C-alpha cells in the first residue's frame with residue numbers, strides 16, 4: 001500500500017464498517033468509531049510505522065478491492081488488525097489471498113491473532129475456515145464500542 005491508496009482505503013473501511021457493524025453496534029457508534037479510526041491522516045501515519053504492514057488488493061483498473069493491515073503488539077505478537085474486502089468481492093477468494101499475503105510477509109512467526117466483534121458471524125466463519133480458533137472472549141468493557149469481542153489465533157507451523 002502506498003500513500004496514493006489512502007483515500008480509497010479510507011472509503012473502503014468506512015463502507016465496510018457501516019455495512020458490517022451498524023447492525024451490531026448501531027449506526028451512530030459505528031460511524032463515529034470508523035470516522036475516528038479510518039481518517040486518511042491516521043491511515044497515512046500507519047504507513048510510516050515500522051510495526052505495521054498494510055496491504056491492498058488492486059483490480060486491473062487500479063481500484064482498491066481489498067485491504068489488510070497487520071501490526072506487532074507490545075508482546076511481540078503479530079495481530080491481523082484489519083481485513084476488509086469490498087462487498088462485491090465477498091466469496092471470491094480475495095480475502096483468502098490477502099490473508100495469505102499477510103502470512104507470507106511474516107514468514108517465521110509462531111502465530112497470527114486477531115480481534116473480531118461478536119456477531120460478525122461471516123468474519124468468524126471465514127477465520128475458522130482458515131485455521132483460527134477462539135482463545136479469549138473480551139467482556140463488553142474491553143471490547144470494541146462497548147461490545148464483546150473474540151480473540152482468535154492461528155498457530156503457524158515452524159519451517
Ligand SMILES: CC(C)(COP(=O)(O)OP(=O)(O)OC[C@H]1O[C@@H](n2cnc3c(N)ncnc32)[C@H](O)[C@@H]1OP(=O)(O)O)[C@@H](O)C(=O)NCCC(=O)NCCS
Nearest residue numbers: 016020083084085089090091092095116121122123125126
Ligand atoms: C470477513 C471477510 C474479509 C471475509 O471474506 P469473504 O470473501 O466474505 O469470505 P468467504 O466468503 O470466503 O467466507 C465467509 C464464510 O462465512 C459464511 N457466512 C456468510 N454469512 C454468514 C453468516 N451470516 N453467518 C455465518 N456464516 C456466514 C460463508 O458461507 C463462508 O463460509 P464457507 O466458505 O465455509 O461457506 C469479508 O466478509 C469482509 O470484508 N467483511 C467485512 C469486514 C470484516 O468484517 N472484516 C473482519 C474484521 S475482524
